[in-house]
Amino acid sequence: MDFIVEYLSFFVIQGEGGDTNAAKTFSHYQTMDRYDYADSELKSFLDGEFARIVKRKAERHPTTEAAPTKIGRFIVEPGYDLDSNPNYNTFQRLRTAESAAEFHGFADELVRLYMDAAAVRGGAFIVVHATPNRYTDEPILFVLKCDFEPKIARITDERNLISHVEMAISARNMKSIQYPYMPEEGMLEYWELKIHQASHARYFEDFLRFISYEKAMPELMSEQVLTMVHEYMEDKWQGSEGEERQQEANQFEVWAASEKRELQESWPQERVVAAAERLVELQPNLSVAFKLGDVSVKGPLSEFGQSIHFATYNGRYVALIEGDFFQFDRSMSPVELLQPPDLLEVLEVVGKSKEKERPKDDLPY
Numbered sequence: 001m002d003f004i005v006e007y008l009s010f011f012v013i014q015g016e017g018g019d020t021n022a023a024k025t026f027s028h029y030q031t032m033d034r035y036d037y038a039d040s041e042l043k044s045f046l047d048g049e050f051a052r053i054v055k056r057k058a059e060r061h062p063t064t065e066a067a068p069t070k071i072g073r074f075i076v077e078p079g080y081d082l083d084s085n086p087n088y089n090t091f092q093r094l095r096t097a098e099s100a101a102e103f104h105g106f107a108d109e110l111v112r113l114y115m116d117a118a119a120v121r122g123g124a125f126i127v128v129h130a131t132p133n134r135y136t137d138e139p140i141l142f143v144l145k146c147d148f149e150p151k152i153a154r155i156t157d158e159r160n161l162i163s164h165v166e167m168a169i170s171a172r173n174m175k176s177i178q179y180p181y182m183p184e185e186g187m188l189e190y191w192e193l194k195i196h197q198a199s200h201a202r203y204f205e206d207f208l209r210f211i212s213y214e215k216a217m218p219e220l221m222s223e224q225v226l227t228m229v230h231e232y233m234e235d236k237w238q239g240s241e242g243e244e245r246q247q248e249a250n251q252f253e254v255w256a257a258s259e260k261r262e263l264q265e266s267w268p269q270e271r272v273v274a275a276a277e278r279l280v281e282l283q284p285n286l287s288v289a290f291k292l293g294d295v296s297v298k299g300p301l302s303e304f305g306q307s308i309h310f311a312t313y314n315g316r317y318v319a320l321i322e323g324d325f326f327q328f329d330r331s332m333s334p335v336e337l338l339q340p341p342d343l344l345e346v347l348e349v350v351g352k353s354k355e356k357e358r359p360k361d362d363l364p365y
Contacts, residue, residue, distance in 0.1 A: 001050075001051045001054060001055070001132055001134065001135070001185065002047075002051070002132070002133050002134075003047075003050045003051070003130040003131065003132055003133065003140070004034060004130060004131045004132075004133055005032075005034055005037045005043075005046075005128060005129070005130045006033065006034050006129045006130065006131060006139065007031065007032065007033060007034075007097060007100050007103040007128070007129040008031065008032045008037055008042065008126065008127070008128045008129070009028065009030075009031040009032075009103060009104050009107035009108075009126070009127045010028075010029045010030050010031070010032075010042070010124065010125075010126050011026050011027065011028050011029065011107070011111050011124070011125040011126070011127075012026065012027050012029055012122075012123075012124055012125070013025075013026045013111075013115070013120065013121070013122050013123055013124075013125055014026065014027065014122055024115060024120055024122070026111055026115060026125065028104065028108065031100050031101070031103060031104035031107070032100065033100045042126075046126075046128070046144075049144070049174065049176075050128075050130060050140075050142060053142060053176045053178050053194075053196065054140070054178060054182055056069055056194070056196060057069070058070060058071050058181075058194050058196075059071075059217075060214050061214050061215065061216060061217045061220055061283070062216050062217065063216065063217050063218070064216055064218070065216040065218075065219065067216065068196055068197055068198045069194065069195070069196045070194070070195055070205075070213050070214075071181055071192055071193075071194055071213070071214065072192065072193050072194070072195055072205075072208065072211040072212065072213050073191055073192050073211065073212050073213075073214075074087060074088045074191055074192075074193075074210065074211055075210050075211060075212050082190065082191065085210050086210050087208050087209070087210045087211055088210075090106070090109060090110055090113070091141055091179045091193070093106045093109075094106045094107065094110065094127065094129060094141050095129065095139050095140075095141050095179075097129065103127075103129060107127040110127060110143065111125050111127070113207055114145075114203075114207045116207065117203055117204075117206040117207035118206050119203065119206075120203065121147055121148075122147070122148055123145060123146050123147040123148050124144075124145070124146040125143075125144070125145055126142075126143070126144040126145075126146070127141070127142070127143055127144075128141070128142040128143075128144065129141060130142060134185075134186075135185050135186030136186050136188065138180075138188055140178060140179070140180065140182070140188075141177075141178070141179045142176060142177070142178055143176065143177040144174055144175070144176050145174070145175040145176075145203065146173075146174050146175075147173060173198045174196075174198075175195075175196060175197045175198065175203060175204065176195070176196045177193060177194070177195050177196075177204055177208075178193060178194045178195075179193040179194075180192065180193065181193050181194045193211070195208075217283060217286070220283075221279055221283070221286065222256075224278070224279055224282065225275070225279070226256060228275050228278070229252050229256075232267070232271070233245070233248070233249065233252075251264075252264075252266075263310070263317070269305065272304070272305070273304065273305040276288075276301050276302070276304050276305070277302075279301060280301055280302045284302070285300075286300070286301040286302070287299065287300060287301060288300070288301045288304055288308065290319070292317060292319050297319060297321070299321070307321060307322045307323060308320075308321055309321075309322075313347055313350045313351060314350050314351025314352070315351050316350055316351045318350060
């Protein structure tokens with residue numbers, strides 16, 4: 001996907017060394033129209049980045065809260081339209097600018113908002129108004145932040161901007177905002193934007209204060225599980241109150257708040273399988289991960305009760321995983337040469353005490 005850059009404003013954020021707490025200032029280096037951009041060094045530096053930003057995948061419910069790429073949605077009060085959101089209005093003014101001078105003025109407003117964010121580092125701040133040359137005539141706004149890096153390129157002056165010599169900006173860890181979000185080529189979501197920040201510092205989330213992000217999948221699933229626990233409690237106790245109910249509620253509360261949780265032994269197999277099926281309907285790719293003793297296991301939640309089983313035998317927990325074949329990916333081990341015994345033979349040794357170490361006097365010399 002190629003883009004025609006209509007306007008581009010280039011700012012430099014400056015500060016003392018790498019101290020994120022030091023006072024920061026910014027300078028406007030240049031604002032270009034399409035003709036200036038076509039003849040600039042920035043064209044070769046940025047042209048490929050626009051397509052990469054648009055094509056970068058983002059999950060509406062990411063697998064982790066720290067996902068670098070997220071979809072944000074403008075926050076509005078019930079009954080109000082998009083133009084009641086300050087962040088939307090800022091972006092929309094940039095998208096509808098009719099001259100380079102007007103675009104520069106709106107871009108200056110944006111960089112001033114960014115300067116108020118926490119942990120801002122020095123680097124280049126670039127605001128781009130670009131139109132895809134296929135699929136749609138609607139402009140897309142890109143906001144790019146490139147930290148300073150050595151031996152990549154050097155910012156020189158307001159006229160030449162960058163030269164390929166020693167120092168300055170790299171696209172390698174470029175942070176970006178794309179508005180509107182394009183879930184498919186030619187389809188624009190005006191209520192949504194896409195941010196990418198390959199860093200633990202959440203710059204864009206901090207300075208875009210009127211945008212919400214969907215919950216990460218682990219948090220969303222935890223809420224669903226707690227809802228099922230509440231349904232179970234209501235079904236079991238039928239509205240009655242008492243000490244036993246309170247004790248069980250406290251037990252679930254402690255369990256839910258724990259970082260490392262143990263098997264609760266509260267629900268029968270059928271109820272657990274039914275609950276897992278409800279979650280898989282919402283998100284088919286959910287996993288179940290657990291640790292039994294010192295062994296870690298991870299598999300599809302949909303396989304619990306199918307090819308992943310929990311059991312007890314001789315006072316010990318047993319995790320049974322069935323399948324048609326084994327596959328080993330790392331360095332070879334003698335385990336790969338095993339002729340597997342029958343399961344009943346293995347169960348005979350489950351729960352038996354380990355052979356005690358012999359005293360040193362009994363060790364052979």
